[in-house]
Amino acid sequence: MERSERAVKNLKHFTIFVLSLATFSLAWSGHEAYTYLVVRSLPIDVDKLVQITPYTYKETRIYNEKHYYKDDFAGKRKFFDDLGDGVFPPDPEPVDGKLPVWQILTIYAQFPDFGMDEELNLSPLQALIGNSQGVRHMRYKLGPIEAFEGDRSFVHFVNMSREAFKKGDEYWGYRFLSYAIHYLEDLFQPYHNSPGTFWEVLSGLFDKKVMRMLNNAHYTYDNYLLFLVYYSKHAEDVREIIRQTQPRFVSGDPEKLIYEVMMYGYYKFPEVHREVRRAFSGILETRVPSMDDFKKLEGEGKLDKLLKITLDIVQTMTAVLKGFLITEISRIGQTIQQN
Structure with a gap:
């Protein structure tokens, strides 16, 4: 085999492995x-009541329609x-067909994880991954390889939110905005x-244990935010x-913002x-x-460094999210005034 052909084949295998990691990926829990917590601390009236309206939009994206719910489900799920x-609310049902802004922004921030982006044929890359x-x-970046469209997901729903508000549709304006938040x-x-370091990803081409470790590390850090906000001994400090x-x-440009x-x-x-691998070594x-496991390791002081790193991320994320929402x-x- 010519060297150039071998290089192309190796790059293809490498790319397939990188993309395969996405099969198991979810999001912050x-x-x-x-x-x-973010929305409730904004210097605006998030208790304002908004009339629930039907979905009347034509979007440029495809979804798994079985899970792209268009009705309102406030008060119907836990x-x-x-x-x-008393820190978190019980998710009350609408009153007279209306919901407060905080509730729309909060409960629908989970919505993109309910299946709307699953089982689709989105691009040529879809042939290389199972989900x-x-x-x-x-939006993976690993050396010369860049893949996926999380950035475009954000921009799409910011634009949908702005379109809804131009129509005077506050309910879907806030609901689309909550999807963008996600x-x-x-x-x-x-x-x-x-997905991992360059050498880990390369090793994963030949070693399923490495792939499993990287997938588990991803899930672990997803769940760490959930742990910090709900169950950690530092939960109130984090809140x-x-x-x-x-x-x-x-x-104010969503493309520039999401790039940053x-x-x-x-x-x-x-x-x-590095810290996730160290703290959860053996698991x-x-x-x-x-x-x-999180509670045990926290009690032993093994999550102290990860806590410090994560609080820095949480503070930066919170500051940027608050600035974005206020804007x-x-x-x-x-x-609304113009309309």
Whole structure:
């Protein structure tokens, strides 16, 4: 085989492995609780009631229509863990067909993980992976290889939100905005920007144990935010950090904003991955840690470094998300006045 042909074949195998990691990828766990804390701490009236309206839109994207729910399901699902401490609400049903802004932004921030991006044929890359969820929720960069469209997911729903508000449809304006929030939060998760180190990914071509470890590491860090917000001994401190973080205004252009978010997540990957592997050594090779594992390791002081790194990410994510929401909701107010 010619050297150039061999190089092309190796690159193809390498690419297939990188893409295959997306098959198992989800997102930060705890979107609902984290987003609730962010939205409730915004310097705006998030208790404003909005009339629920029907879906009347033609979108340029395809979805798994079985799971692209267009009705309102406020009060019909259990969105928050019941800790009994009054921090998170019970997700009340609509009153007179209306919902407060905070509830729309909060409960629908989980919606993109309910299956709307699964079992689709999105692009030529779809032939290389078994599930389209990762295509829509990540934006991998590994050396010369860049793949997936998490950034486009964010931009799409920002534009849909703006279109809805121009029509005077506040309900779908906020609901589309909550979908956009989901993808912005996803791309702050470092594992949504890189699957592993170059050499780990290369090794995974020949060693399924390495692939399993990388997948488990990804899931572990997804679940760490859930643990911090709900169950950690530092939970109230983490919640207060989210509440008190001041907004950071990056850009009113959604494409520029999400590019900055992706680069930040990509930049933070090495230290997050290094610490996840160290803290959960011996577990990642076989499974994803349970909440009890998190509690045990936290009690032993083995998550201290990961906590410090993650709080830095959470603060940055919170500042940017608050700045984005304040900017968009200010735009909303201007649009409503013009209408």
